[in-house]
Amino acid sequence: MNKKIPMLVLGSLLLAGCSVHTTSIQDAGEKLMTIGDTTYTKGDEYTMIKRSxxxxxxxxxxxxxxxxxxxxASDELKKEAEKQYDEIAKANPDTETQLKNLGYASKDEYIEKVLLPSVQAQALMDKYFVDDQDTIEAQYKPSYAQIVQCENEDAANKALQALKDGKTPQEVAQQYAAETTSYKGDEALVTTNDTALPTRLINALATAKNPGVMEEVYSSDDENPTFFVAVLDSNDYDENVERIADTLGSDSSLSKGCLVYYLTKYDFEVHDQDLFDYYKTNSPEYLVTRPDLTEKADETD
Known part of the structure; x- marks a missing residue:
């Protein structure tokens, strides 16, 4: 099955084809308006829109x-978009008037063009966490754990022993946690985004075979280390995928990763030279059929 997507801009800009070229439109010479001695054509407008x-x-x-x-756009997604509109309208009784001032013919048009795509974007992100599980696990190493940060190694060793003796992480934190830390024994999602945590701890939590008290004290990776003890609650991705998606879904790099994943799935290609050059300079990761360029994008991230 051929999965390539023909992409159009303003009904004229075809971005799937057999060679790189500069696209144009029919009737490019047709006059749109004249100001003084200057005449603007459809071709002028098209070029301006394409470039800007x-x-x-x-x-x-x-x-x-x-x-x-x-x-x-299933009934479920449409209902969610309508629900979002109702919440907006409830908070602002002048919503419909304001939408008309913005150029929307009706609330239905606003729902269809703005809210529904937003709901679909969220649904796609949720789906992405399932479809590209291997990449997300490898990059973010997600787990759920209760972590206590201690001021010094001695306190951390005592905290670890208390955990092994059966005290809860919250009880241990009350006695041994550093005063200013946010790691006080509450359950949280742990990922590679948590730069305050030792890399060894993140990796150990992600790869542990069983939940429970982690068997050692982990020190931070800096000149003045702080020390951590932890209890792993779960590193089962399938079990936690919805919670992981809820927490990580707003991560900008994941949003881009989601788009690139599906552009790749459908063999997105750019055959207009101007646009190709733009993406090559500014967003090479979108040129998914050019791995030589996308690899350079990965190196600079």
């Missing part, structure tokens, strides 16, 4: 096509 907003429009349309294939 073309890259964003292409990605927007790519997203719309991906939504239609991966998370189509």
């Amino acid at each position: 907003n073309g890259p964003a429009l292409v990605i927007q349309q790519a997203q719309e096509i991906i939504y239609s294939k991966e998370v189509p």
